[in-house]
Structures are given as structure tokens and as C-alpha cells.
Amino acid sequence: MRKKRPPRVAERMLSLLSKSSSQSDLLGDSEEEFSFRLAKKGRFRAVIWYVSQIFFPLPFLLISSFKWRVIMFQNYAKITLRNIKKHKAFSFINITGLAVGMACCILIVLFFQDEKSFDNYHQDLDRLYRVTMHYKGNWEVDFAYVGPPVGPILRRDFFQVEKAARLQRIYFPVVSYGRKIFYETKCFWAENEIFDILTFPFLVGDPASALMKPKTLALSENMAKKYFGSENPVGKMLRIDEEDFEVTAVYENCPENTHLKCDLLASFKTIENMDMASAWGWTTFYTYLKLAPNVDVEAFGKQILNLQDLYQDDTKGQDNTYYLQKVRGIHLHSHLAGEAEPPGNPTAIFITATIGFLILLMACINFMNLSTARFSSRAQEVGMRKVVGASRRQLTGQFLGESLLISFLSFFAALAIAGASLPVFNEIAGKTLSMASFFQPGILVFLILILLFAGFTSGSYPAFILSAFRPVASLKGDAKIGKKGSGIRKTLVVVQFAVSAFLLIGTMIISRQMNFMKNTSLGFSKEQKLVLPVKSSYLKDMNFEPLKTDFLRFPQVYGAAVSSHVPGRGAAGWATTLVGHEEETGQPMAYWFVDYDFLSLYELEIIAGRYFEQGIAGDKDNAFIINESTVRAFGLKSPEDALERQIEVGNGREGRVIGVVKDFHYEGLQQNIGPLLMAFGPEKGVNRFNPTGLLTLTVISDNMEETLSLLKQKWLEFHPDIPYSFYFVDDIFDMKYRAEANTYKIFSIFSFLGLFISCLGLFGLASFVAEQQTKEIGIRKVLGASISGIVFQLSQKFLKWVLFANLIIFPVAYIVMRSWLQNFAYRISISPLVFAVSTFLSIGIALLTVSFQTIRTATANPVDSLRYE
Amino acid sequence: MKELTKAEEMLLLAILRLKDNAYGVAIKHNIQETSDKVFPYGTLYFILDQLTNKGLLEKSKGLPTPERGGRSKTYYHLTKKGKTVLNAAFQTQQKIWNGYIDLVREEKASE
Numbered sequence: 001m002r003k004k005r006p007p008r009v010a011e012r013m014l015s016l017l018s019k020s021s022s023q024s025d026l027l028g029d030s031e032e033e034f035s036f037r038l039a040k041k042g043r044f045r046a047v048i049w050y051v052s053q054i055f056f057p058l059p060f061l062l063i064s065s066f067k068w069r070v071i072m073f074q075n076y077a078k079i080t081l082r083n084i085k086k087h088k089a090f091s092f093i094n095i096t097g098l099a100v101g102m103a104c105c106i107l108i109v110l111f112f113q114d115e116k117s118f119d120n121y122h123q124d125l126d127r128l129y130r131v132t133m134h135y136k137g138n139w140e141v142d143f144a145y146v147g148p149p150v151g152p153i154l155r156r157d158f159f160q161v162e163k164a165a166r167l168q169r170i171y172f173p174v175v176s177y178g179r180k181i182f183y184e185t186k187c188f189w190a191e192n193e194i195f196d197i198l199t200f201p202f203l204v205g206d207p208a209s210a211l212m213k214p215k216t217l218a219l220s221e222n223m224a225k226k227y228f229g230s231e232n233p234v235g236k237m238l239r240i241d242e243e244d245f246e247v248t249a250v251y252e253n254c255p256e257n258t259h260l261k262c263d264l265l266a267s268f269k270t271i272e273n274m275d276m277a278s279a280w281g282w283t284t285f286y287t288y289l290k291l292a293p294n295v296d297v298e299a300f301g302k303q304i305l306n307l308q309d310l311y312q313d314d315t316k317g318q319d320n321t322y323y324l325q326k327v328r329g330i331h332l333h334s335h336l337a338g339e340a341e342p343p344g345n346p347t348a349i350f351i352t353a354t355i356g357f358l359i360l361l362m363a364c365i366n367f368m369n370l371s372t373a374r375f376s377s378r379a380q381e382v383g384m385r386k387v388v389g390a391s392r393r394q395l396t397g398q399f400l401g402e403s404l405l406i407s408f409l410s411f412f413a414a415l416a417i418a419g420a421s422l423p424v425f426n427e428i429a430g431k432t433l434s435m436a437s438f439f440q441p442g443i444l445v446f447l448i449l450i451l452l453f454a455g456f457t458s459g460s461y462p463a464f465i466l467s468a469f470r471p472v473a474s475l476k477g478d479a480k481i482g483k484k485g486s487g488i489r490k491t492l493v494v495v496q497f498a499v500s501a502f503l504l505i506g507t508m509i510i511s512r513q514m515n516f517m518k519n520t521s522l523g524f525s526k527e528q529k530l531v532l533p534v535k536s537s538y539l540k541d542m543n544f545e546p547l548k549t550d551f552l553r554f555p556q557v558y559g560a561a562v563s564s565h566v567p568g569r570g571a572a573g574w575a576t577t578l579v580g581h582e583e584e585t586g587q588p589m590a591y592w593f594v595d596y597d598f599l600s601l602y603e604l605e606i607i608a609g610r611y612f613e614q615g616i617a618g619d620k621d622n623a624f625i626i627n628e629s630t631v632r633a634f635g636l637k638s639p640e641d642a643l644e645r646q647i648e649v650g651n652g653r654e655g656r657v658i659g660v661v662k663d664f665h666y667e668g669l670q671q672n673i674g675p676l677l678m679a680f681g682p683e684k685g686v687n688r689f690n691p692t693g694l695l696t697l698t699v700i701s702d703n704m705e706e707t708l709s710l711l712k713q714k715w716l717e718f719h720p721d722i723p724y725s726f727y728f729v730d731d732i733f734d735m736k737y738r739a740e741a742n743t744y745k746i747f748s749i750f751s752f753l754g755l756f757i758s759c760l761g762l763f764g765l766a767s768f769v770a771e772q773q774t775k776e777i778g779i780r781k782v783l784g785a786s787i788s789g790i791v792f793q794l795s796q797k798f799l800k801w802v803l804f805a806n807l808i809i810f811p812v813a814y815i816v817m818r819s820w821l822q823n824f825a826y827r828i829s830i831s832p833l834v835f836a837v838s839t840f841l842s843i844g845i846a847l848l849t850v851s852f853q854t855i856r857t858a859t860a861n862p863v864d865s866l867r868y869e
Numbered sequence: 870m871k872e873l874t875k876a877e878e879m880l881l882l883a884i885l886r887l888k889d890n891a892y893g894v895a896i897k898h899n900i901q902e903t904s905d906k907v908f909p910y911g912t913l914y915f916i917l918d919q920l921t922n923k924g925l926l927e928k929s930k931g932l933p934t935p936e937r938g939g940r941s942k943t944y945y946h947l948t949k950k951g952k953t954v955l956n957a958a959f960q961t962q963q964k965i966w967n968g969y970i971d972l973v974r975e976e977k978a979s980e
Contacts, residue, residue: 005938014911026914028940029893033910035936036894056909 006034006050014054072394073401079381080402089767093760094367095410098454100753101360102407102414105450107425108356110418110433113443115344118257118331122199124290127162128327129297131287131304132336135588136319143283144336146322148276151191151287153311160300163290165194166268167260169340172533172692174723175264176239177227181723183533184223187240187264188286189271197290198260198327204234205249211267218249218265240266256432259330260286260340280312280320281575281650283588286340288327297324348743351820355750358499360454362754365492366761367403367458372465372489373768383471395467403459404452411451428742461488490801493765496758497805497842503751504838505813506820509830510744513821516669516828517737523664524567525603529729530708531566532695532715534722544595544693550718551697556707559698561597564682565590566694567666568732576677578634579646579654587633589675590666591649593682594625599661601696608639609659612680620680622655628663630675653679668736669826696729755842759849762798766850770794770857777857778865790858795850802846806839873958879904880916881925881955884945892931892942893917917945925951 005011015027030053037046084091122128131154133146148166155164170187194200195207202210203221210218217238224233224247237244245266254261276282291297307322325334332344371378382395390398419435426433437443534547544562551557573588598604599611607628612619624647631642639660648654663673682693701707708726715724734741770777777790785793814830821827873881883899884891897913900906908916920926931942947955 024940025893025943026910028937028942029897029913030910031938031940032894032934032936033897053909053911056911 006031007047010047010051010054076398076401077405079398080405083402084406090370090764091406093764094370094406094458095413097363097366097757097760098360098407098410098458099413099417100757101356101363102411102450102454103417103421104356104359104750104753106414106418106438106447107421108353109443109446109450110437111425111429111431112349112353113437113440114257114431114433115332115349118344119259119327120257121255122327125328126326127291127293127295128197129289129291129324130327130330131289132323132325132334133283134321134323135283136321141588142336144334144338144340145284145286147280147282148285149278149280149311150307150322151285152277153307154287154289154304158300158303160291160295161289162292163193163196165191165197165288167191167194167262167265167286167288168268168271168284169286170240170264170266173240175227176723177236180227181721182226183723183725184263186261187266188262189268190262190265191268194265194288197288200251200254200262203250203252204232205251207249210249211265212269214267214269215243215245216248216267217245218251219247220251220253220263222253223263224250240264243270245270257331258341259327259334259343278312280308281588284338289324300324345739347820348739352746352750355503355747355754359750359754359757360450361457362496362499362757362761364454364458365496366757366764367406368461369489369492369761370764370768371399371403371458371462373765378466379469380475382466382469383473383475386469386471387475392467396463399463399466400456400459403462404455407451407455407458410454411447428745430742489765493758493762493798493801494805494808496761497802497846498809500751500754500758501806501809501838501842502813502816503747503754504841505809505834506817507744507747507751508834508837509817509821509828510740510747512831512834513824513828514737514740514744517740517824517826520669520826522567522666522669522733523604523662524666525601526567526729526733528698528700529566529602530697530699530711530726531729532697532711532724532726534562534693534695534719544695547695547719548597550714551695551711554707554710554714556699556701556710557697558700559597559601561595561601561696562693563592563594563598563696564693565592565666566696566729566732567602567664568668568729568736569694574677575650576675577648579648581634587675589630589633589677591651591677591679593680594678595681598678598696601698604664605662606659607662609643609657611659618655619658622653623658623680624655625659625661625678626657627661627673627676629673630677631660633675647677649677649679655679665826668733670736670824672825755845759845762846762849763853766794766798766853770853774857774860774865777860778862781862782866787855787858791851791854794854794857795847798846798850799843802843803839806835806842810835872961873954876908876912876916877920878955878958879906880913880920881947881951884926885947885955889944891945896945920951921945924948925954 011027011031014030015023030050034046034050037049119125130144131146131150133143135141135143145168151164151166154161167188167190170184170189173184173187175182175184175187190211192209192211195202195210200207200218205218210216217240219227219233219238227233227238228236233247233250236247238247239245254263291300301324304322304324308318308320330339330343331341332346332349335343385395385398415438418438422433422435425431438447534544548560548562552560574591576587576589576591594612596612596614599606606625609625611625612623626642626647628639631639634642634645636642636645642657642660645657646654647657661678665673666676667674697711699707699711711726712724715722773794777785777794780790813835817830821830879900880896883896883903886903887895887899893910893913896917897908897910900908917926921928925948926945927948929944929946931944933939933941
């Protein structure tokens with residue numbers, strides 16, 4: 001039976017194409033002829049014929065449905081352009097507002113896209129994992145790296161692991177080739193398998209064997225150029241600290257969007273030794289895995305969770321657990337201790353994205369407000385069109401089209417604004433985005449979505465309200481149509497001002513927190529502290545004293561001290577044990593070496609015991625100063641209780657506590673103060689893991705530039721084999737607060753834009769209201785109202801709205817900003833003053849905006865406004 | 870009144886010829902027989918709709934038949950206006966072509 005009928009798909013298409021009144025006739029006729037042909041020529045020919053019926057009349061069908069639309073479109077376009085020209089102020093407000101809003105969105109989309117693209121370039125990305133660790137002793141911390149036994153165990157005993165590689169950062173190496181000597185920062189000891197896991201495109205050399213032998217290394221292209229210029233680097237010897245390494249390979253520079261930037265990879269074989277197999281507590285080894293295809297990652301994760309318990313005989317009361325972490329999300333979602341590069345901040349991105357979107361929304365609200373406010377002027381047009389026969393759908397289409405056109409114009413302005421502000425944006429966001437990034441397909445689609453969103457949102461309300469007019473009312477002209485949308489207009493203005501109030505409050509709280517961080521005493525002196533790194537192994541017997549005296553001869557240098565770390569740079573840690581309390585110790589603690597002058601130079605305070613003293617035997621070799629936080633970590637009752645206790649450190653040092661120093665914020669105010677040990681002087685003997693010495697000078701000078709160049713000369717004269725580089729301690733802290741500084745900048749820019757846009761809207765609305773009430777005001781004046789009374793009367797309703805907006809946003813702002821402040825271990829409390837100031841400010845600004853119009857209206861001569869009555 | 874197009878003329882004439890049996894399939898075949906022109910149904914109905922809208926044609930419903938998939942036939946008739954317009958078209962046509970045959974003969978004779 002079915003066989004006798006035409007194919008259903010074809011039938012459906014035909015019926016879709018023929019929207020005319022005679023659709024069913026057409027289908028019927030086609031089917032009749034189909035059955036006729038079926039009988040005569042067979043099914044195949046009949047079907048072909050039927051399908052051809054769809055295509056032949058296509059041009060006719062299209063013309064019949066589009067021809068009139070094109071004609072009407074010309075008319076709509078003409079009316080739109082006329083309206084834009086006629087109401088220049090309104091159009092300006094609309095287009096500027098939308099353009100600014102869209103520009104914000106465009107920049108945020110670009111930023112977001114870039115953040116999302118991190119590490120996308122690795123092959124087999126879905127199989128790449130990093131092993132991380134949760135340390136649990138007396139205190140807890142999550143590390144991005146693990147101990148050295150983990151990698152080999154996973155490679156050997158777990159079938160799920162296809163490849164495993166360990167990487168360890170080379171701490172501040174001096175790299176030299178001939179007379180080119182530099183400190184480098186992005187260097188790692190790496191196992192050769194890393195090339196099978198992460199993607200390093202090789203320019204020269206063989207990825208299978210580049211790092212197989214001890215004392216070999218691979219360089220990035222930039223590094224090769226830096227040291228070897230145009231020479232061929234392969235086979236040359238490059239010196240790292242005291243040792244020569246053979247360059248075996250050169251790879252392409254790591255892209256900007258990676259969580260792990262490596263300039264130099266030296267063979268892991270160079271440092272590998274027997275001790276590593278049991279050194280679980282030596283948590284400085286980034287361990288990367290490539291899993292075999294189709295591994296049940298969840299099950300594997302459970303297997304390795306208690307890896308340490310399975311393989312280590314004695315875990316010393318620690319309950320460490322191990323986790324797999326996808327390489328894909330490390331940049332955005334991993335914020336562990338020891339990340340190789342500063343991670344992204346998804347909360348900040350989310351907040352900025354929300355704000356950008358809100359600003360666009362505010363611009364759209366302006367558009368709606370102004371268009372509805374102009375109801376009356378368009379009402380006659382709408383009435384006329386309806387009388388002539390326009391359907392409601394056509395009118396809706398017309399107004400939507402109008403707003404789309406405006407949003408289209410704004411879009412190009414937005415592109416220009418975004419392009420122009422890109423350099424500033426790059427600086428704030430720390431990115432290297434370019435105009436070229438606009439033209440990726442993904443971005444383009446999103447930009448078009450933004451355009452359509454803006455067009456439809458801003459056009460929707462006027463489109464549906466205006467198109468619903470009854471022509472009789474609107475043509476009679478006396479209908480107070482402006483009244484109709486006034487409730488919604490009020491709501492929209494309130495929403496707008498609520499958003500700007502939120503931004504204002506946010507800006508103020510962030511700026512107060514910033515000031516708090518800048519002005520709170522960190523517990524040490526960070527002013528005028530110049531830090532010069534000195535690789536300790538470069539000095540004979542690690543004797544820093546001659547170096548210090550060299551510099552102390554300068555009148556500008558007021559003090560000098562040597563240490564392994566300075567406040568703001570306190571990373572290295574050793575497992576530390578309190579003798580007699582072994583069951584709960586072996587905790588990783590920050591470990592610094594210092595000298596006699598360190599305490600006084602940084603103005604630290606001793607609260608129990610004493611500092612290292614010259615001439616007291618034993619201070620040099622087996623004595624420790626600890627901070628209050630260490631006292632707590634050891635579970636001791638008071639600083640005094642800690643004195644004379646014996647301590648063993650993982651690097652082999654042991655000794656007794658001779659003093660307790662008051663806690664100072666050596667990691668900045670974002671973090672709690674962790675346990676810290678200080679010992680005197682560097683380890684004995686040249687050791688690769690010896691930390692670099694940092695020479696701190698207190699430099700006080702009116703002409704810092706000149707002093708710095710003097711110091712440099714001196715340095716080059718005496719130590720030509722040690723690279724010269726320097727930084728200031730307060731710069732480090734400025735860097736630490738950069739993320740907050742950027743949030744602040746973004747917030748203040750956005751709140752300015754937000755306020756600007758809402759003021760544009762308010763201005764437009766005020767002028768509309770003033771225009772509507774011209775006659776009323778004329779009559780009031782004739783009856784004796786004063787100018788100030790009228791200004792007050794006109795402004796008060798706006799002020800009510802703004803006040804109301806402020807009140808409703810307070811709780812939201814309070815909750816959001818309180819959660820932001822949770823990021824800081826040391827933070828301000830939110831004072832009610834902030835809310836008062838924000839209310840005051842937004843009312844003031846609103847008043848200023850409105851007053852321009854109200855004063856003009858109030859001072860107008862009533863004769864002008866009333867002469868037609 | 871705008872002049873009829875050739876296709877419109879052909880349709881109207883076919884409907885006139887078919888008298889009471891002027892529905893889609895019949896119209897199409899009639900045109901095919903008389904002038905070798907083939908109209909796809911989409912085109913055919915586009916023109917029929919236009920003519921109906923202009924008031925030159927009127928429709929009447931017939932009975933549903935199985936070979937049409939249960940749809941009923943729609944029969945077309947010329948309205949009074951339709952007839953007038955067609956007549957006018959014919960007059961114009963005659964005027965335009967008037968003397969054509971004589972001219973062709975003259976030309977042939979002179980060759």
C-alpha cells in the first residue's frame with residue numbers, strides 16, 4: 001500500500017515550500033500524477049519526477065515570499081535611519097552605551113578564550129595527568145609536586161601508566177657560555193620520557209634520546225639564540241653552575257598558554273642517585289603521566305591514593321594521599337603549593353564576565369527605556385501603519401529590525417573601542433592578545449551572538465508594546481501612552497542603579513583592602529632593601545663577609561646581610577623533626593640560612609631566647625631560630641618552652657633552638673604565616689641543592705639610579721664570573737599584590753563605565769520626562785511655583801529610584817564582597833561607611849545628571865510652553 | 870489592468886477549454902497537449918493563486934479521491950472579470966499580430 005504513495009520526505013518538503021492557500025491541491029495533484037506515472041513508468045521514474053517537482057518551482061516560491069519583504073525592508077530601513085538622524089541625542093546615548101557594553105563583552109570573551117586555550121596544544125591531552133599530593137601531618141597542604149619515588153613506582157608497577165616523567169626545578173642556576181653569564185629561572189631537571197608526554201616540537205635533535213645520558217640538556221629556541229647566537233648549539237658545551245653540559249637538542253619555544261614553561265631541560269640522570277628511592281618527603285618533583293588508552297581513571301586514582309602507605313615502611317605519622325590531576329585544567333583549576341607558573345583565577349574571570357555582561361545589559365536597558373519613553377512620537381506612525389494594514393508581526397519585526405540595526409552600528413564601534421583598548425587590557429590582564437584573535441571562528445560566532453543578544457534584548461520590549469497599540473487611540477493623539485511603560489521603566493532604572501551601586505561598593509572595598517595590605521606592618525622592614533643574588537658555590541668557602549665589606553664601604557649602603565631567602569621569596573622546605581616528638585613530626589617547614597646581621601637589617605623581633613651571636617660556640621653549626629608558627633606546629637605551649645629543644649632537619653642539620661622570632665608575614669598577607677626555621681650560614685661543601693645566597697643591602701640614596709650603577713661597577717670589578725642582577729624587596733610584595741591590583745583596576749574601570757551608562761540612561765529619561773511635563777511646569781510657574789521648588793519636584797522621583805536601588809543591592813554586595821575577602825588570611829571588615837558613601841555618591845551623580853535637564857525646564861519661560869493652550 | 874502574461878493566458882485558456890473538469894492535473898496536461906509547455910505544479914499553483922487573487926478565477930471543491938491521497942479536487946472557473954480580461958487579451962493579441970501574415974507573404978514574394 002505504502003509503495004503506491006510518493007516518498008514521505010519529499011511530500012513533506014513540497015508541503016513546506018508551498019505555503020500558498022492551494023497547498024493541499026498542489027499536493028493532491030502531484031500525488032495523482034505520481035500514481036499515474038507509477039502505473040505507466042514504474043516507481044523509480046515516478047519518484048524522480050516527484051522530487052523534481054520540488055526544485056523546478058523554487059524560484060517562484062521564493063520570490064512570492066520575499067518580494068514584498070524586500071520592499072517593506074527598504075521602507076523600514078529608511079524610517080530607522082531617519083529616526084537616528086532626527087533624535088541625535090537619543091541615538092548617541094543608545095549607540096555609545098551599547099558600543100561600550102559590547103566592547104567590554106568582546107574583551108572578556110577574548111580573555112576567556114585565551115584562558116580556556118591553556119595546554120590545548122599537547123597531543124593526547126586527555127591521557128595526560130600530573131600526580132599531586134595532599135600532605136597531612138601536624139598541618140595540611142596540597143602540593144603540585146611529589147617525592148622522587150612516585151614516578152618510577154608508577155611506571156614500574158602500574159599497567160595503566162604508559163609513560164611517566166619527573167621534573168625538578170633547577171633552583172636559580174647560573175648558565176654560562178663563554179662570556180655570556182645569566183641567572184635563569186625556567187630550568188628543570190627532566191627525564192627523557194617527558195618528550196613522550198608533553199608536546200615539545202623538536203627543531204634539532206632526537207626526542208627519543210636527547211636526555212638519556214647524564215650531563216646533557218635540551219634548550220628552547222630563544223635560549224639557543226641567547227647563548228649561541230647564529231652558531232649551531234648542538235654538540236656545544238653549556239655550563240650550568242659548576243658543570244658543563246652537552247647540548248643535544250633544541251625545541252620550539254613553549255607557547256604563552258601553558259602551565260609549565262621550560263627554557264632549559266637538563267637530563268635527570270645527572271642528579272639521580274640511590275637516595276631518591278626512599279626520599280618520600282623530598283616533595284619537589286613534578287611528576288607527569290601519560291596513561292594507556294581507555295584506562296579507568298577513577299579506579300586508578302583510588303589505587304594510588306595511599307601509594308605511600310603501600311611502599312614506605314614507616315610513614316612517620318603522616319597520612320599523605322596522592323591524586324591524579326588532568327593536565328588540561330591545571331592552569332584554571334589547580335591552585336596548589338608550588339605551581340610552576342601563576343595559575344589562572346576562575347573566580348575573577350567569572351566575576352569579570354558577569355560584570356561585563358551586566359554592563360551590556362545596562363546599555364540594553366537604556367535602549368529599552370529610551371524607546372519606550374519615545375512611545376508617543378512613534379505611536380502615530382504605528383497607528384498609521386496599522387490602519388494601512390500592517391500586521392502586529394510586521395510591526396514587531398520592524399522594531400526588532402531597528403534595534404538590530406542600531407546594535408549592528410554599535411558593534412562596529414565596539415570593535416574599534418575594543419581594538420583601541422587592547423594594549424591597556426593586555427597590561428592589566430597580563431596577556432598578549434591581538435586584534436587577530438577576533439577572527440577565530442569560535443570568537444566570531446560568539447561576537448555575533450553578542451550582537452544578536454543586544455539587538456533582541458533592547459528591541460524586545462518596545463517591539464511588543466508598540467506593536468500592541470490600538471490605532472484609534474494612538475491616532476487620536478490624546479492617549480497618554482508614555483504612562484503605559486512607566487512601571488517597567490522605573491524598574492529598569494532601579495536595576496541599572498543597583499548594578500552601578502554594586503560596582504561602586506565593590507571598588508571601594510577592594511581599594512580599602514589594597515590599602516590595608518599596603519599599610520599593614522608585615523612585621524619586618526621592607527623599605528630600601530636591595531637584593532643581589534649570589535650563587536653561594538661561587539664564593540670561596542661560601543664566605544660572604546668580604547662581599548659585605550666591599551659594599552659597606554659605600555656611604556649609601558647602611559647595612560648588609562646574607563641569607564638564603566628574603567621575605568617574599570620563601571619557598572624551599574625541609575622535613576623537620578622535633579627530637580622526642582617523632583610521632584607527629586617530620587613536617588615540611590620553610591628553611592632559611594641567615595647571618596649575624598639578618599635580624600637587625602630586617603628589623604625582626606626576638607620574643608624568647610636570643611639571636612645568633614658572634615663568638616658563642618655552636619651557634620654557627622647547630623643552633624636554630626624558629627618563628628611562633630613553628631612553636632605551634634610542634635605542638636609546644638609557649639616560645640619559652642621551645643628553647644633548648646633539639647631539631648633535626650631533612651638536609652642533615654641538627655641542633656637546638658636558641659631563639660624564637662615573632663611571626664612576620666614573609667609570604668604576604670594572602671597567606672597564613674607558615675612555620676619557619678633559620679640556621680646560620682649555608683651548608684658545608686659544594687652541593688647542587690645548596691640554595692643561592694641573597695645579599696641584602698639597605699640602600700638610602702637621593703639618586704638611586706646613580707647609586708645602582710656604582711654598585712654594578714663594583715660588582716663587575718670584583719666578581720666578573722657571577723652574573724649581576726638585583727631586585728627590591730618591596731617590588732616583590734608589589735608583585736604579590738598584582739592580582740588584587742588588577743582586580744581593583746578592572747573593578748574601577750567597570751564601575752566607571754557602569755555609572756556612565758546608567759547616567760546616559762537617566763539623562764535621556766530626565767529629558768523625556770521634562771519634555772512631557774513642559775506644560776505642567778508652565779502652569780505651576782504661572783501659579784507661582786519657585787524655580788527651586790520645580791527642580792526639586794522634578795528630581796525627587798529620580799532620587800527615590802536611586803535610593804531604592806542602593807538599598808536593595810546592599811545585602812547582595814555585602815555577601816559577594818565578603819566572599820571575595822575570604823581570599824585573604826588578613827583582611828578588613830566591611831564597614832557600613834562604604835555603603836553610606838556609595839549611596840551618597842550615586843545620588844550625587846544622579847542629581848547632577850538630572851539637574852541639567854530639570855534646571856533648563858524649570859527656568860524656561862512659561863509663555864513659551866503655554867502659548868498654544 | 871495589467872496585461873496578462875503568456876503563462877497566465879495559457880492557463881486561462883486551458884481552464885476555459887476544460888469547462889467543468891478544470892483541476893490541477895487536467896490543466897497541466899491540457900497545456901502540455903496544446904502547447905508542449907510543462908509546468909511543475911509549484912509554478913502552476915503560484916500562477917493559479919495569483920489569478921484567483923486578482924479575481925479572474927474562482928474555485929469550487931470537488932470530492933476526495935483515493936489516488937490523491939484522500940485529498941479533494943479543486944476545480945477552477947473563469948469569473949466574469951476573467952472572461953473580460955481574456956477577451957481583452959485576445960483583442961490586443963489580434964491587434965498586435967494584425968497584418969502579420971500579409972507581411973510575411975510580401976517578404977517571401979519579394980525574395
